[in-house]
Amino acid sequence: MSIIQLENIHFHYRKNEPVLSGININVPQRSIYGFLGANGSGKTTTIRLILGLLKAKKGTINLFNENIKTTYPDHFNKVGSLIENPSLYGHLSANDNLRIWAKYFGIPAKRIDKVLDLVRLNVAKFKKTEDFSTGMKQRLGLGIALLHDPALVILDEPTNGLDPMGIIELREVLNRLRAEGKTILLSSHILSEVEKIVTKLGIIKNGQIVFEGDLSELQRLRHQNIEVLFKVTDAQKALELIPLKEKTKISDTQFQIIVEEENILPHVIRKLVDAEIDIYSVSPKAKNLESMFLSITNEKEI
DSSP: OEEEEEEEEEEEEETTEEEEEEEEEEEETTOEEEEEOOTTSSHHHHHHHHTTSSOOSEEEEEETTEEHHHHTTGGGGGEEEEESSOOOOTTSBHHHHHHHHHHHHTOOTTHHHHHHHHTTOGGGTTSBGGGSOHHHHHHHHHHHHHTTOOSEEEEESTTTTOOHHHHHHHHHHHHHHHHTTOEEEEEESOHHHHTTTOSEEEEEETTEEEEEEEHHHHHHHTTEEEEEEEEESOHHHHHHHOOOSSEEEOSSSEEEEEEEEGGGHHHHHHHHHHTTOOEEEEEEOOOOHHHHHHHHTTOOOO
16 A cells, blocks of 8 residues: 555746656555655655645645545644754743644643653753754654654654764664554655665655665665776786676776676676686775765765
8 A cells, every 4th residue: 555646746836947847656555765865856845745735736646545635634634744844932841842732733641751752852851942952853843743643754854963873763763663554754865864764765856756666676776887997917808808898998907897787797707717817806896875876866976
């Protein structure tokens, strides 16, 4: 079952300046969906459309298998969200901020302590939020999003302001929520922050989805089109023996090839050894998931 489905969504703020151009997204139930893209790629606009804060110019948005045009706003009592920075009453404590939201949602105040414990703020429950760090404010914002026990949780850049320990704690919270049966849509512009937790990825660039699939599928791409640098006794002779299109002589003793699949590399090495060409080093250029994301979005790798 899909909890979120976007079909051929188009959106613009000004005519002839498209923000989203026919995007399709499918978020399975009980998944942690990583929605990735550079700043300005259309992530937040997409989330605002899903939440009904903006209206699509074209296309269909389904939540819980129903069109939001016909169910708005009823289905949103099953959705919790944290978009950019949380709105808090700075002169009130974390506990009092949550009490206000509990009244708004019409839920018992006894839920507050459970949420504070979940986001690791129980020891600061009576501290004024104006004295909170950015990371603590983010965690309280997450607590507000979880207060009414939603089936779907949507988080836009939730790691902003979090230190490394805060990011680890956030991962633990999200894994716990998924184990409880919740579905999570998590946006970010940094793959390394979410690769340890997501079960499915959607990558957006300039308002278009350029990749959607399981994390394992992106990991499989790591082992394709690999650049390999060789140092040998005779680079020219070696290149004449290797039947590959992508090959470049660098010097008399060095050359580079690109193998489409990782398992091609042993065959290349065996051919050189059989031809009595001495191999001093073989250096594949490793591709981590961060570099894969940068490659897919054509961002400069630094």
